[in-house]
Structures are given as C-alpha cells and as structure tokens.
Amino acid sequence: MERVPYVIVGGGLAATAAIDAIRRRDKTGRLVLVGAEPHLPYDRVPLSKDYLLGRMEREHVFLRQPRFYERHRVERFLGQTATALDTDTNTITLEDGRQIPFQKLLIATGGRPRRLPIPGADLEGISYLRTLEDSDALQAGMAEAQRAVVVGGGFIGCEVATAFAQSGLQTTLIEVAPAPLSLVLDVETCAFITSFLSQQGVALRTGTAATRFFGEEGSVQGVVTDSGENIEADVAVIGVGIAPNTELAAAAGLNVDNGVVVNEYLEAAEAIYAAGDIARYYSPTLQRHLRVEHYDVALQHGRTAGANMAGARVAYSELPYFFSHMGPLHIDVIGDMSNRQQCVRRGPLSLEPGFAQFYFADDLLQAALFVNGKPEHLQAARERIAQRRPVADPAGFADETRDPAAL
Numbered sequence: 358m359e360r361v362p363y364v365i366v367g368g369g370l371a372a373t374a375a376i377d378a379i380r381r382r383d384k385t386g387r388l389v390l391v392g393a394e395p396h397l398p399y400d401r402v403p404l405s406k407d408y409l410l411g412r413m414e415r416e417h418v419f420l421r422q423p424r425f426y427e428r429h430r431v432e433r434f435l436g437q438t439a440t441a442l443d444t445d446t447n448t449i450t451l452e453d454g455r456q457i458p459f460q461k462l463l464i465a466t467g468g469r470p471r472r473l474p475i476p477g478a479d480l481e482g483i484s485y486l487r488t489l490e491d492s493d494a495l496q497a498g499m500a501e502a503q504r505a506v507v508v509g510g511g512f513i514g515c516e517v518a519t520a521f522a523q524s525g526l527q528t529t530l531i532e533v534a535p536a537p538l539s540l541v542l543d544v545e546t547c548a549f550i551t552s553f554l555s556q557q558g559v560a561l562r563t564g565t566a567a568t569r570f571f572g573e574e575g576s577v578q579g580v581v582t583d584s585g586e587n588i589e590a591d592v593a594v595i596g597v598g599i600a601p602n603t604e605l606a607a608a609a610g611l612n613v614d615n616g617v618v619v620n621e622y623l624e625a626a627e628a629i630y631a632a633g634d635i636a637r638y639y640s641p642t643l644q645r646h647l648r649v650e651h652y653d654v655a656l657q658h659g660r661t662a663g664a665n666m667a668g669a670r671v672a673y674s675e676l677p678y679f680f681s682h683m684g685p686l687h688i689d690v691i692g693d694m695s696n697r698q699q700c701v702r703r704g705p706l707s708l709e710p711g712f713a714q715f716y717f718a719d720d721l722l723q724a725a726l727f728v729n730g731k732p733e734h735l736q737a738a739r740e741r742i743a744q745r746r747p748v749a750d751p752a753g754f755a756d757e758t759r760d761p762a763a764l
C-alpha cells in the first residue's frame with residue numbers, strides 16, 4: 358500500500374495549523390486528517406465566551422471553511438478515532454479497521470476534561486465544557502435556568518461564571534483554593550479577579566470543595582460543599598482541568614510523561630511529531646520541558662510541526678503566551694509564570710486603563726501579565742523577556758512615567 362506522506366491525527370487547532378504549514382511547502386503530497394469529532398476543526402475559545410452567550414454564529418466557530426480543505430486536497434476521516442499506532446511499520450489504524458501507512462505523522466489529540474469524582478456528578482444539567490456539543494447543551498440549559506453553579510475557578514470556570522452572570526443567572530463559583538486562578542496567577546491579580554467576579558454578580562465560595570450534587574428525577578438541583586452549604590442550581594459546569602489524550606502514543610511505546618514528550622522540533626520519534634495541548638515540549642528558550650494548554654501554543658506548535666514534517670528543521674522557541682476574556686476583563690500573559698521570585702505592578706488595580714504585572718527571578722524578567730493591556734506593550738514585554746538580559750532595577754518597571762514599550 359502506498360505510504361501517505363502526511364497523516365495528522367486529531368482534528369483541532371494544532372492539526373489545522375499543521376495543514377497550513379505543510380501546504381506552504383508541499384502543495385500536492387497526499388495529506389490525511391483523522392479526527393474523532395464529526396466536525397471540521399473549530400475554535401474552542403468562543404465556546405465559553407461569545408458562542409456560549411449566543412453572540413457568535415455557529416459557522417464562525419470553524420477555523421477554516423470546507424473549501425479550504427477542498428483546495429488543499431485534505432482527505433478527511435472525521436468522526437473516526439485512530440485506535441492504534443504501530444511504530445515498527447509506521448502505520449495507524451482507524452476505528453473502522455482501515456490502516457494508513459505514513460511517511461510522517463502528527464499526533465495532535467488534545468485533551469479531555471478531568472472528571473470530578475463526586476456523587477451526583479452525572480445528573481442531567483451538569484456539564485463539562487470542551488466541545489461544540491457541550492457548549493450547545495449548556496446554552497440550552499442556561500435558557501431554562503435561573504440559578505447556576507460553577508465548580509472550579511480556573512480560566513474556563515471564571516469565563517463561564519462571568520457568562521452566566523452576564524446572562525442574568527444567579528451564579529455561584531466554588532473553588533477549593535483560596536482564590537480563583539491562584540494556581541496560575543499572583544496573589545494580587547487573583548484578589549483583583551475575585552473582586553471583579555463579585556462585581557459581575559458572581560457569588561464566590563473559596564477554600565471549599567464541592568462534595569456532592571443533589572437532584573430530583575435525574576436532574577441537578579444543587580451542590581453541597583465541604584463547609585456544609587447547600588447551593589441550589591438548575592445548571593452546573595465542572596471545570597477542573599484537562600487530561601491529555603495520550604493513550605494512542607502510550608500504547609505505541611512513545612515516551613509519555615504528562616503529555617507526549619517531544620524535542621524542540623516537536624519530534625516524539627523519527628517521523629512522528631506531537632503538537633498542542635498534548636505535547637510536553639522542550640523549550641530551548643526556557644531550557645526545560647513544559648506542556649501548555651492554550652491556544653497560541655497549539656497554533657504555533659501546529660505550524661512548526663507541519664513545516665518540519667514537510668522538510669524544514671525549525672525549533673519551536675516561542676515563549677508561552679495565553680489570553681483569557683471574561684466580559685470586559687481581558688488578560689494576556691507572556692513568558693514563564695511558574696518561575697517568579699518578585700512581582701512588580703505597573704498601574705493601579707483597575708479595569709480602565711488596566712495594569713501590568715512583571716515577574717522577575719534571578720535578575721531576569723520571566724513573564725508579564727496585562728489586564729486590558731495594549732498589543733504593543735505585550736510585544737515589548739515579549740521581546741524584553743526573550744532578550745534574557747539582567748534587569749538592574751526591577752522596581753523601575755512600576756514607573757508609569759516611563760514608556761512601557763521602551764522598558
């Protein structure tokens with residue numbers, strides 16, 4: 358059987374970006390896309406924001422229109438899971454039994470929501486939010502509901518809680534940590550987001566865990582917390598993180614350790630690449646492995662992997678970047694937030710005109726966060742972090758009289 362030059366498993370953002378990159382270098386080589394979902398690849402970002410609120414047409418959620426795949430002659434196997442990968446023969450098997458021998462393979466299978474193992478979590482009206490169907494079902498549930506609860510104060514939890522409150526639902530957010538987002542952001546910014554959510558009308562229960570859902574006739578009616586509180590709700594969302602879909606790679610004997618381990622060229626093994634939420638990649642800039650579950654990394658990973666599959670040899674050396682939108686609050690974070698010894702704020706904690714936090718460790722600027730920041734400031738921070746030049750006076754970053762772009 359003819360070996361297919363390019364096979365991509367996983368029909369999401371990284372996959373689409375890889376198609377783009379492959380076709381820039383090779384217009385004609387056979388290209389096969391295998392995706393477990395029945396849809397063409399779509400953007401998950403609006404699913405907790407504009408799309409959930411009914412402010413975005415369904416057709417605008419798709420990353421590319423059907424003609425893109427026609428024009429680029431992408432052979433699509435959608436609604437088909439790749440069930441096995443044989444690394445001796447470089448062949449993948451699909452759930453219908455079809456076998457596809459490949460020259461180059463990209464695994465971009467993303468992640469799935471972590472389940473919350475508490476009683477009642479399977480009641481109707483409780484959802485996780487990952488797919489278009491999840492967002493549609495949640496939107497339908499919201500239309501019937503008056504009270505909503507969100508379990509988990511990560512980015513998706515905070516975004517959904519904001520969307521609930523904006524659509525007039527009486528909303529409660531439960532977070533086991535002392536504040537929402539406290540696993541990721543600094544204490545001061547978390548406190549700011551806490552007060553922002555309260556102003557939006559979200560009631561917060563922090564430092565407490567959901568212990569069970571209760572309901573009647575199979576439908577959710579509320580949740581009980583470990584502090585003994587009963588919170589009534591007609592609709593609930595659980596957002597407690599994702600687990601990477603590594604089964605295919607693990608069963609094939611690839612190196613899997615909290616993600617598929619890849620080098621800076623995003624190679625997991627010879628001729629096999631991994632990209633996006635699933636990839637634990639080596640960053641030559643940060644000199645360590647990391648896995649990032651955000652849009653920009655999936656996009657740039659897809660581009661890098663696609664180019665390399667088609668004959669380039671480019672390293673993925675971008676700094677991690679992510680954004681989140683909660684109604685009027687826009688957050689951008691660039692760099693490595695995990696490495697911070699000192700935090701310097703520029704501007705008062707306010708939505709307008711917004712503020713920035715700069716994170717330093719070992720005399721270096723490691724990361725920067727912007728609340729309602731400007732693109733040019735983000736770009737300046739990106740360049741400054743990438744320079745890895747010692748900063749003599751980190752406190753000077755607080756000086757609002759200095760042009761932020763010149764910092």
Ligand SMILES: Cc1cc2nc3c(=O)[nH]c(=O)nc-3n(C[C@H](O)[C@H](O)[C@H](O)COP(=O)(O)OP(=O)(O)OC[C@H]3O[C@@H](n4cnc5c(N)ncnc54)[C@H](O)[C@@H]3O)c2cc1C
Nearest residue numbers: 367369370371393401438439466467633634650651652655
């Ligand atoms: C609701 C929501 C809101 C978000 N908002 C933001 C945001 O504001 N900012 C931000 O930076 N990031 C955000 N993200 C994260 C961002 O969407 C992800 O990082 C990005 O989608 C990852 O892309 P991916 O291609 O790696 O994986 P995915 O988009 O998950 O695509 C993987 C695809 O592979 C399929 N698949 C899995 N296993 C197989 C198999 N064996 N065979 C075939 N196909 C398979 C899956 O079904 C899926 O369709 C959000 C995510 C969600 C869910």
